[in-house]
Amino acid sequence: MSIAIIGAGIAGLSAARELADAGQSVQLFDKSRGSGGRMASKRSEAGSLDLGAQYFTARDRRFAAAVHHWQNLGWVAEWLPRLYQADQHGLSPSLDEQQRWIGTPRMSALTRGLLGELPATFGCRITEVFRGEQHWSLLDADGGSHGPFDQVVVATPAPQASTLLSSAPTLAAIAAGVLMEPTWAVALGFDEPLDSEVDGCFVKEGALSWFARNRSKPGREQALDTWALHASSAWSRRNLDLSKDQVAEQLRGAFAELIGCPVPAARFSLAHRWLYARPAQSHEWSALADTDLGLYACGDWCLSGRVEGAWLSGQEAARRLLDNL
Template identity: 70%
Template sequence: MTVPIAIIGAGIAGLSAAQALQSAGQTVHVFDKGRGSGGRMSSKRSDAGALDLGAQYFTARDRRFVEQVRGWVAAGWAAEWKPQLFNYRDGMLTPSPDEQTRWVGAPRMSAITRGLLEGITVNFGCRITEVFRGVDYWHLQDAEGVSHGPYERVVIAVPAPQATPLLAAAPKLAGIAAGVQMEPTWAVAVGFDSALPTPMDGCFVQDNPLDWVARNRSKPGRDAQPDTWVLHATSNWSKQHIDLAKDTVIERLWGEFAELVGCVVPAPSFSLAHRWLYARPAGNHEWGALADPDQGLYACGDWCLSGRVEGAWLSGQEAARRLLEHLD
C-alpha cells in the first residue's frame, strides 16, 4: 500500500508542494483550517463582490516562477494588472510610474489556488493541532480530537508561529520557526455607490497609518463591481491597534484614505475590516524550506524566503524537492 504524504496548509506554499509531489507520483492529503484555499492569497466574498484583502498583487523574478506564472495566465487563473500608481507623502500625491510587471489572480486572487487544488484531496475546516509519530508513520490530530493518518511524511505550510507547535517532534526546526517574527496588518475595504473621481488605482503611502490603497475594480475581471477600495495599515499601526474594534479601525483608516485620495469622498455605502495576524515575516531568510529528512518532517512558507508570493511558491517547491530526495 502507498502511504500518502500530509500537507498542512492550503496556501500558495502548501499547494506548490502538493503539485510538485503529485507530479512526481506521490499521493498527497491537504488539510486547512479555513473554508477555502489561498491563505493570504484568498479573496473575501462580500456584498460588493470578491475582495482581495490579503496579497494585493505579485511579481515574478525567479525564472522558475516566471514560467509558472505564464502557465497560470494560459490557464486563465491570472492576468497582468496595469494600475495607475501614485505615492503619497507629506500631504502630496505624486504619480509613481515604474517598469514593474504586476500580476493578480483573475477574476479574483483565490482563482490561482483554486486552480492548483485540481485533482488534490483536501480537507477544509480542519485545524490540525498536533503532529505525532506512531511506530512507523506520522499521524495528525485535529481540534475536534479526530486522528488522521497514517502518513509517510508531513509538510507544514502555515505561518511560522502556527508551525512552531506542529514541529514539536523536530525541536531544531521548531526552534527556527519560533524565532521568526511575523507582522500583522489591518485590512479595510470600503465601497461607494458611484466611482470616486480619481485616476488613482493604487498608492504607496509614506509616514501615515496607511501603507497601501488599491481600487479593487481596476484589477482584471473585477470591473463589474461597485467602486471598492482596499486599504492596508502599516505593520506598526496594526501592532499598536491590534485589538481595536473593527468599526473603529474602519473609521480611522477611511479617514486617512479620504484625506489622501485628492477628491471629495462620501461616507462609504459598504465597509468591512479583516485582521491578518501573520501578514508577513519581519525579515527575509535564505532557508528555502526547513527539513528533518530522517524524521520526514518539512516546513515551508513565505517566511522561509522573501515574504512574497513568489517566495511562498518557491519554498513549497523546495520542500517537495528535499522530501523526494529522501524517499526510500
C-alpha cells in the first residue's frame, strides 16, 4: 500500500510509525518547516522554547509503555516541577501530583524521534484530496500534485480536516462540528532569574491559564531566564486579532501581577497564536474511517485533546487501515 499522511504532529507520526513498522509505504506532508505540530519548539535568541504543549501525562497503559520506551531512547524525561495554582487569593502549592513528561532537550525531540527516516515533505500545505478511479491524489497550495496513493490519513486540526475529508461527507460533517479553542502563547526572557519558587502554575481565572519556567525542565540550558505564558481560551477568543506586540505586553502584565515577585523589563518577548490549540470538549471517536474509500482521520480532537489522545488516535487510525487491507 502507498499511504499519504497529511499532518506531521503527534497523531500523524503515531499513525505513520505504526504503518511503516507493519511494512507499509508512507509519505508524510506538513505545511510547517518541520514535524511536531503543537509539540514543535520555537527558535529564539534565548534558544529553543516550548510554546505549544508544555508537558504530557500517560494514563492509558499502551501510551505509558510507549513513553517508557521513548525514555530509554533518550527522547523524553520526567519533569518534576514545583507546581502552584493562582486564584483570587494569590499563589498556593498545587495538589496535582500527576507524573509529567517532556521531550528532551526540547519538546520537539519526541516528534523528531518518531519521524526518524520516514519520508516527509515539509512546507507543503495540502488543500485538496480527491479520488480518481482507483487512487487518491493530493493538491497543494502552490498547485502541485502528489500521488497516486492507495489510502489517505488526515491528521490535521478538525477545521482543516473537514475540508480535506470532503470526499467522505459523513466524516467531513463530523470534523466540521468540532469546536477548536485558540490559545495565545508568549515567551519572556529575563537577564536575571526571577526571584520565584514557581516552576509551573495553573491560573484559575483572568487572562492567563498557565505559565512555566523553561529552565526547570530537564535539558533546557539557557542563558536567559525564559518563561512560557499561555492565555486562557476565553481571553484568546476575545483578542484573536491583536498584534503580537500587544498580546506580549498584556500577558506580561497579567504575569507580573500573579508571579509574586518583581518582574523587570524583559530582554526579549515572543508571541505565537495557536488558532486550533485544543478541542473545546472530549470525544470518543478514537479515529474516523471510510474504509470503502480508504480515507481516515485522526487527531487529539477525536479523543481527549491531550498529547496522549493524539497518539492513541493515530494508533487507532493505523489499526483500522491495516485491518482493512
